[in-house]
Amino acid sequence: EAEYRNGDTRTQCRMFSILDVEGLKLSNLNKDTFSFLLTASEIMNNYYPERVVRIAIINAPMWFSGAWRGISNMLPAAVTDKVT
Numbered sequence: 001e002a003e004y005r006n007g008d009t010r011t012q013c014r015m016f017s018i019l020d021v022e023g024l025k026l027s028n029l030n031k032d033t034f035s036f037l038l039t040a041s042e043i044m045n046n047y048y049p050e051r052v053v054r055i056a057i058i059n060a061p062m063w064f065s066g067a068w069r070g071i072s073n074m075l076p077a078a079v080t081d082k083v084t
Contacts, residue, residue: 013051014050014051014052014053015051015052015053016053016054016055016056017052017054017055017056018055018056018058019055019056019057019058020058020059021057021058021059021060021061021064022058022059024060024061024064025061026063026067029067029071034071034074037071037074037075038074038075041075041076041079042076044079045076045078045079049078052079052082053082054082054083054084055079055082055083055084056083056084057083057084
């Protein structure tokens with residue numbers, strides 16, 4: 001995860017998060033995983049909406065795009081719009 005200043009004199013930082021999902025198995029996606037993702041995204045969206053600039057998911061297995069379609073429907077648009 002990399003942080004950088006937005007160029008002004010304030011100390012507010014922006015985040016570009018990289019989520020490496022190499023080795024993720026479909027069996028890892030369970031109720032607890034979905035609950036965690038939903039809670040984490042709600043916290044970031046509600047309390048730090050301007051901090052996260054972009055989220056990159058790397059090394060995703062081939063099946064991940066299908067799973068992402070389902071996961072992304074549960075997340076706020078403000079979060080999914082930042083994912084590449």
